[in-house]
Amino acid sequence: MTTTPVPVPTVLPPEYMTLLKNVAPVVGVFTSTAIGFGPLTAVLKARKNRSLGDINPDPFPVLFGNAIGWIIYAAATRNIYIYGGNVVNVMMGIWYLMTAYGLTTSEGLRRKMEILTVLFTGLWTVLGFYCAMIDDEAFRINLLGIVCNVIVIILFASPLTTAIKVIQTKNSVSISRPFAAIQLVNCGLWTGYGLAVGDYYVWVPNTIAFVLGVIQAVLICVYPVPPSAATLEEPFMSDNDDRSA
Numbered sequence: 154m155t156t157t158p159v160p161v162p163t164v165l166p167p168e169y170m171t172l173l174k175n176v177a178p179v180v181g182v183f184t185s186t187a188i189g190f191g192p193l194t195a196v197l198k199a200r201k202n203r204s205l206g207d208i209n210p211d212p213f214p215v216l217f218g219n220a221i222g223w224i225i226y227a228a229a230t231r232n233i234y235i236y237g238g239n240v241v242n243v244m245m246g247i248w249y250l251m252t253a254y255g256l257t258t259s260e261g262l263r264r265k266m267e268i269l270t271v272l273f274t275g276l277w278t279v280l281g282f283y284c285a286m287i288d289d290e291a292f293r294i295n296l297l298g299i300v301c302n303v304i305v306i307i308l309f310a311s312p313l314t315t316a317i318k319v320i321q322t323k324n325s326v327s328i329s330r331p332f333a334a335i336q337l338v339n340c341g342l343w344t345g346y347g348l349a350v351g352d353y354y355v356w357v358p359n360t361i362a363f364v365l366g367v368i369q370a371v372l373i374c375v376y377p378v379p380p381s382a383a384t385l386e387e388p389f390m391s392d393n394d395d396r397s398a
Contacts, residue, residue, distance in 0.1 A: 173349035177342045178234035184339035185238030189216060189245040191332040196252050203256065210253035210266055212311045217246030218273030219308045222301040225281045226354070229294050234346070235355070276300075298354030309336060309362035312369055325376040328369050336366040 192212070199205050220242035227235035254266055280300065284293045312328060319325045340363035347356025 170349050173345045177346040177349070178238075181339060181342040181346060182234060182237040184335055184342060186241045187335045188332075188339055189220070189242035191329065191335065192249055193245075196249055199256055200252055205253055205256040205258075205262075208253065209314075210249070210257070210262060211269070212308065213246055213249040213253055214266060214269035214273055215304065215308045215311065216242055217250060217270070218277070219301070219304045220246060221273065221277045222297070222304055225277060225284070226294075226297045226301050229284065229290075229297055230352075238343075273304075294354070302354060302358040305358045306361055306365075309340070309365050312336075313365060316368075316372060319372050319376055323376045324379060325373045326378045328373055330373060333366055333369040333373065337363060337370065340366060 192208075195208055199208055220239040223235055223239040224243065227233070227239070250266060250270060254263060257263060280297070284297055287293045287296075312332060315328065319328065340359040343359040344356045344363055347353065347359060
C-alpha cells in the first residue's frame with residue numbers, strides 16, 4: 154500500500170493551488186490556535202470569581218484529546234502545519250481542565266472530566282504506540298486519520314448543543330460569535346489545504362466542520378440577540394443548572 158496523496162480534481166489555476174498548499178496552512182496554524190483561545194475569556198472570568206459558574210467544561214477534554222490526536226497524525230504524515238496548529242491547544246486544553254476541575258463544586262462534573270481526560274489520554278497512549286509498531290504506513294495513517302476525524306467533528310459540533318434552546322427562545326446569545334467566525338475561517342482554510350494536497354483526512358472533517366459553522370452563523374442571523382440583552386454569554390457556556398453529583 155502507498156501513502157501517496159489522492160489527487161483532487163480542481164478547476165483552479167496552478168497559482169491558486171500553490172497558494173492553497175503554501176499560504177492556507179500557514180494562516181491555518183494561527184486560526185487553529187485561535188480556536189484554543191476561544192474559552193479563554195470565560196475561564197479567566199471564572200478564575201477571577203473563583204467559581205466555575207455556568208461554564209460547560211465538557212469541550213475542554215475534547216479540545217485536549219483532539220489536539221493530541223492531530224499531533225500524532227502530524228508526526229505520522231510529517232506535516233509541520235498540522236503540528237503547529239495543535240501544539241498550543243494541548244496546553245490550553247490542559248489548563249482549562251485544571252481550572253474547571255479546581256473551581257467546580259459538582260462531584261458529577263469532576264467525575265465526567267476525569268473520565269473524558271483518562272479516556273482520551275489512554276486512547277492516544279495506546280493508539281500512538283500501536284501505530285508506531287505498524288509497518289504498514291498507509292494503514293497507520295488511515296487509522297489515525299479516522300479517529301482524529303471523529304474527535305474533531307465532536308469538537309466543532311459542541312457549540313450547537315444549545316441549538317434547540319436558540320430556536321425555542323429565538324435568541325442566539327448562547328452561541329459565541331467569535332468562535333463561530335474563527336471556526337468558519339479556520340475550517341475553510343484547512344479544507345482548501347486538504348483539497349490541494351489530496352489529504353481527505355484533512356478536508357473531509359473540515360468541510361463538515363465548516364458546514365456546522367455555517368449553521369451557527371445562520372442561527373445567529375435568524376435569531377439575533379435582543380437589544381435588551383445586557384451582555385453576551387461567553388464561549389462554551391451552558392445554562393444547565395443541574396450541577397449535582
